[in-house]
Amino acid sequence: xxxxxxxxxRYADADRDxxxxxxxxVPDGDFLGIIGPSGAGKTTLVHSICGLVPHRRGGxxxxxxxxxxxxxxxxxxxxxxxxxxxxxxDVDSQxxxxxxxxxxxxxxxxxxxxxxxxxxxxxEALGAAGISDLRGRVIGSLSGGQKQRVxxxxxxxxxxxxxxxxxxxxxxxxxxxxxxxxILREMNERYGMxxxxxxxxxxxxxxxxxxxxxxxxxxLEIAGPVREVxxxxxxxEEIGVNCPxxxxxxxxxxxxxxxxxxxxxxEAEALVREVLR
Amino acid sequence: xxxxxxxxxxxxxxxxAVHDLNxxxxxxxxxAIIGANGAGKTTAAKLMRGLLKPxxxxxxxxxxxxxxxxxxxxxxxxxxxxxxxxxQLCKPTVREELAFGLELLGVPDAEVKPRVDAVLEDFRFxxxxxxxxxxxxxxxxxxxxxLIAVEPKTLIxxxxxxxxxxxxxxxxxGRVKAxxxxxxxxVMVCHDMELVLxxxxxxxxxxxxxxxxxxxxxxVFRDTxxxxxxSVLPPQITRLSERLADVLPPADTVEEMEAAIRGxxxxxx
Amino acid sequence: MTGFLDYVPGSSVLHRLDPLTKLVxxxxxxxxxxVSDDLIFLLVLIALDILLGVLGGVFQKALRxxxxxxxxxxxxxxxxxxFVRSGTVLFELGILKITLDGLFVGAxxxxxxxxxTLPLQLLLSVTQLSDLSGVLVQRLFVPYKYAFTLTTAIRxxxxxxxxxxxxxxxxxxxxxxxxxxxxxxxxxxILPLCVPLLISSVGKIHESAAAAELRGFTLRTxxxxxxxxVFVPADYAFLIFTVLLIAAGILF
Numbered sequence: 053x054x055x056x057x058x059x060x061x062r063y064a065d066a067d068r069d070x071x072x073x074x075x076x077x078v079p080d081g082d083f084l085g086i087i088g089p090s091g092a093g094k095t096t097l098v099h100s101i102c103g104l105v106p107h108r109r110g111g112x113x114x115x116x117x118x119x120x121x122x123x124x125x126x127x128x129x130x131x132x133x134x135x136x137x138x139x140x141x142d143v144d145s146q147x148x149x150x151x152x153x154x155x156x157x158x159x160x161x162x163x164x165x166x167x168x169x170x171x172x173x174x175x176e177a178l179g180a181a182g183i184s185d186l187r188g189r190v191i192g193s194l195s196g197g198q199k200q201r202v203x204x205x206x207x208x209x210x211x212x213x214x215x216x217x218x219x220x221x222x223x224x225x226x227x228x229x230x231x232x233x234x235i236l237r238e239m240n241e242r243y244g245m246x247x248x249x250x251x252x253x254x255x256x257x258x259x260x261x262x263x264x265x266x267x268x269x270x271x272l273e274i275a276g277p278v279r280e281v282x283x284x285x286x287x288x289e290e291i292g293v294n295c296p297x298x299x300x301x302x303x304x305x306x307x308x309x310x311x312x313x314x315x316x317x318x319e320a321e322a323l324v325r326e327v328l329r
Numbered sequence: 330x331x332x333x334x335x336x337x338x339x340x341x342x343x344x345x346a347v348h349d350l351n352x353x354x355x356x357x358x359x360x361a362i363i364g365a366n367g368a369g370k371t372t373a374a375k376l377m378r379g380l381l382k383p384x385x386x387x388x389x390x391x392x393x394x395x396x397x398x399x400x401x402x403x404x405x406x407x408x409x410x411x412x413x414x415x416x417q418l419c420k421p422t423v424r425e426e427l428a429f430g431l432e433l434l435g436v437p438d439a440e441v442k443p444r445v446d447a448v449l450e451d452f453r454f455x456x457x458x459x460x461x462x463x464x465x466x467x468x469x470x471x472x473x474x475x476l477i478a479v480e481p482k483t484l485i486x487x488x489x490x491x492x493x494x495x496x497x498x499x500x501x502x503g504r505v506k507a508x509x510x511x512x513x514x515x516v517m518v519c520h521d522m523e524l525v526l527x528x529x530x531x532x533x534x535x536x537x538x539x540x541x542x543x544x545x546x547x548x549v550f551r552d553t554x555x556x557x558x559x560s561v562l563p564p565q566i567t568r569l570s571e572r573l574a575d576v577l578p579p580a581d582t583v584e585e586m587e588a589a590i591r592g593x594x595x596x597x598x
Numbered sequence: 599m600t601g602f603l604d605y606v607p608g609s610s611v612l613h614r615l616d617p618l619t620k621l622v623x624x625x626x627x628x629x630x631x632x633v634s635d636d637l638i639f640l641l642v643l644i645a646l647d648i649l650l651g652v653l654g655g656v657f658q659k660a661l662r663x664x665x666x667x668x669x670x671x672x673x674x675x676x677x678x679x680x681f682v683r684s685g686t687v688l689f690e691l692g693i694l695k696i697t698l699d700g701l702f703v704g705a706x707x708x709x710x711x712x713x714x715t716l717p718l719q720l721l722l723s724v725t726q727l728s729d730l731s732g733v734l735v736q737r738l739f740v741p742y743k744y745a746f747t748l749t750t751a752i753r754x755x756x757x758x759x760x761x762x763x764x765x766x767x768x769x770x771x772x773x774x775x776x777x778x779x780x781x782x783x784x785x786x787x788i789l790p791l792c793v794p795l796l797i798s799s800v801g802k803i804h805e806s807a808a809a810a811e812l813r814g815f816t817l818r819t820x821x822x823x824x825x826x827x828v829f830v831p832a833d834y835a836f837l838i839f840t841v842l843l844i845a846a847g848i849l850f
Binding site: 088089090091195196197222223224225226227228252255292293294296297298300301304305308317320321324325327328 | 364365366367412464465466491492493494495496497520522523560561562564565566568569572573576577583584586587590591593594597
């Protein structure tokens with residue numbers, strides 16, 4: 053569980069708060085999508101959960117962030133890392149090794165996983181990320197989507213309770229982005245892993261996330277189950293978050309549907325058929 | 330006009346090559362290039378701008394092969410907006426950044442200032458700020474502004490909306506649309522099919538280095554047989570419309586779909 | 599795409615050698631190249647480098663580096679020939695003076711440079727970076743922090759090279775004429791671009807450090823690595839060979 057109370061943070065050299073008085077609880081097994089315009093504080097929020105804020109990004113920190121019972125300010129970064137697995141934004145610079153195998157081995161060796169367990173855990177993580185065929189490959193020869201999956205597999209191998217990702221599909225095409233989100237859903241549903249993901253593509257969040265948190269200018273504007281949040285599509289657009297077209301359509305015909313919101317094309321089909329029956 | 334005649338490009342390493350491309354982009358068109366990562370979209374865009382040279386065939390700009398044109402000559406005719414604006418920006422202030430492109434092309438000093446001022450006014454930039462202190466969206470707008478200052482006849486945009494939020498994205502594309510309406514030819518590589526539907530008149534679909542489909546945007550998105558081969562998922566309302574084809578007439582936008590539903594509902598009542 | 603410093607997967611004799619042996623061998627060739635003044639011996643070392651390249655299945659890559667070095671070599675050679683003014687004069691025109699010593703010094707510099715550069719590339723082509731840092735930490739007791747810094751620096755070279763060529767491409771698109779034939783002008787055009795390169799590099803290095811730490815970098819000790827390295831007879835053979843090579847270098 054992640055509990056955030058009254059969190060405000062201002063970077064050392066900044067003239068305004070990156071986050072302002074955030075109140076947010078993420079229960080175990082949640083799949084939370086974080087969305088909001090540029091400069092909303094999405095990355096800062098993710099860094100507060102994994103401990104980079106305030107351990108490595110200095111500034112004024114108020115309030116508290118508790119992850120699995122540990123206060124992030126009082127706990128060492130690496131102790132937090134045993135519980136929270138983090139995939140940072142720039143996939144190229146977070147690679148620590150030159151080959152796929154070494155990339156996965158790095159974290160396992162650092163955290164002292166017994167030597168006879170390393171091999172099976174690598175195989176399992178690569179399988180979960182759907183890239184068993186990339187074993188032995190040189191990272192420089194991989195595509196963007198493959199690299200992103202290696203980054204995720206390297207974290208999955210550590211079996212974190214909480215998985216945090218900062219825009220994992222930023223440079224990927226829609227089909228590959230879906231594959232990434234399918235891996236996240238699998239982790240969430242099958243292993244009960246808590247997933248927190250920053251994502252600009254609202255269509256992906258609408259289909260895969262359970263709950264949404266909308267940030268704007270450092271404030272948490274709306275948080276709740278996906279459909280509840282999408283109901284406020286007018287307010288979302290004001291904030292500068294684009295809604296999926298089917299949500300906009302649902303809003304346009306709400307007089308016919310009694311205010312029901314379709315978050316995906318499949319749901320929209322059912323909704324329209326119901327209206328026409 | 331841009332013409333591709335039997336254009337192929339082969340890399341030694343075998344990466345993102347294109348094979349036997351044949352198409353024409355007439356003056357004043359708004360064309361989108363779509364397809365999966367690694368399908369050759371960016372390669373095609375760079376060939377179009379003469380940043381890459383074909384291994385066989387030729388790319389013609391107004392009848393002249395890109396290989397025969399000088400760097401500055403190409404820059405005058407075609408502006409190229411990269412995915413990452415940081416590679417384009419290199420000057421300490423916004424004003425110098427905007428002037429730089431003009432100076433490079435040998436625009437007389439007396440003309441540079443009024444043209445920079447006009448763009449500054451238009452985009453409402455603070456001329457003395459450092460480009461690196463701007464947000465990602467503003468940097469992308471500045472990179473676009475520095476291209477526009479040159480007044481090229483054609484603009485090529487390589488995934489111009491990557492990393493931008495919706496509002497920034499609309500700010501950039503709104504500007505591009507205005508230029509297009511004023512006569513600029515636009516070629517845009519794009520992953521967001523909703524934006525392609527909203528902005529592009531014509532679509533080129535790439536798959537594995539080949540041109541798979543070339544046609545009017547709405548028609549292409551209705552080609553449910555070919556699109557999956559290119560891993561392209563049509564826009565939401567088009568997909569919804571396909572699924573409801575048994576009960577509703579075709580619709581591609583929210584407004585059209587709403588009208589179709591209300592029309593049908595009215596008939597029933 | 600693999601760059602000229604990238605590891606090339608394989609199972610050749612060289613791939614299977616202990617990383618420490620490969621490190622000693624390649625540094626040994628460098629040392630031999632620096633202690634010997636004999637042109638023939640330097641040529642023999644270059645031939646040995648190429649032979650090892652063939653043995654490791656990375657001959658093509660070695661050739662690519664060799665052709666890259668050629669340009670630099672011609673430049674350095676001319677510089678030496680024109681600046682060394684002692685020895686038997688072969689040709690004189692105004693202040694231009696070419697001496698036998700000049701030719702000899704120039705040739706030695708170029709051959710030495712080539713003989714000493716090739717084994718380093720060869721080392722990286724047939725040794726995984728993790729193995730390199732592994733032996734440094736396990737066998738040579740280098741603190742992991744330093745071994746990691748070294749391998750990260752090597753890993754980032756192609757990343758920065760790609761970033762630089764991206765920047766040059768973007769500037770070309772604006773009309774900067776990098777295709778100019780004048781090298782001084784070209785350098786003048788490229789230098790200002792170091793600013794965007796520096797800015798993006800600092801950001802990347804920051805993120806890289808954070809990512810490593812989030813995966814337990816600070817917990818790592820000498821014992822952490824699961825892989826252990828052991829010498830086989832071939833390793834001893836190559837080590838003896840290296841000692842002989844350095845000895846030969848001192849003799850000639």
